[in-house]
Amino acid sequence: MPPYTPEELALPSKKYEYLDHTADVQLHSWGDTLKEAFEQCGIAMFGYMTELETVDIRQNPEIEATGHDLESLLFNFLNELLFLFSSDPFVVCSKLDITEFSTEGEELRIKCKCYGEEFALGKHPQGTEVKAITYSAMQIINDTENNKFELFVIIDI
Template sequence: MSFTAEELELAPKKYEYLDHTADVQLHSWGDTLKEAFEQCGISMFGYMTELESIEIKQCEEIEATGDDLEGLLFHFLDELLFLFSCDPFLICSKLVITQFETGEEFRIKCKCYGEEFQIGKHPQGTEVKAITYSAMHIVNEPDKRKELFVIIDI
């Protein structure tokens, strides 16, 4: 599979990890809610390995739905975790949300770029066991930076 130069270009980092008792909190942001969601997904993969070690060799597409923004974020991250947890264990360094609906229905379609996780090539970070709703917070105010806070179970 070959990719265009645009598909191989990674987004700038707009996330950080915040300490939380026995877990970790992902904090991502962006100019748009869509960008903040993409950054949140990448931050989860970045917690599992060093993103610089990932080559873009394949692309998978996921879909997620929710009843509200929090549910959409939960299911989006859960689908990404499922993608990593199932054969071929895809670890991603780039996410591009191609459909982002937050009106009457909450739906995401996302292209996930990366490669199969390989011990030895990809330094092992921390295993993510589950996504949680605990202390989930979405800042989505007009004319302000969009921010997401999500605690993941490690």
């Protein structure tokens, strides 16, 4: 395990919740910045698959996602995280750090460090499998009055 700083090992505060949706679940995340709301949405997805308190930071793969608008960027970001979990070995993350967040121009881009470890049934309680990310009812809200960004994403379970 590479040496990590205390900041890298600290888990972020929880700024997300799960909302019921017919046969699926809706992730609702928020943050003081759009970047933070994206990070929280990714963590919410991993939190639905297992209890994040059981995930140690042993590795930090990086992912990249692009999009032509904010919705496609969010969709592709979550899809890359789901692919990370679905690949071999399965990687579950308890912390995400978006290191590049470009939301201007023709191609929007995210680069993200993912902190977590290989998923192990004996260690990580099995939550609900996430099958896919959807565009259905996806919302990205910039609440300028309260200096808050909110995301709503339905995931297929």
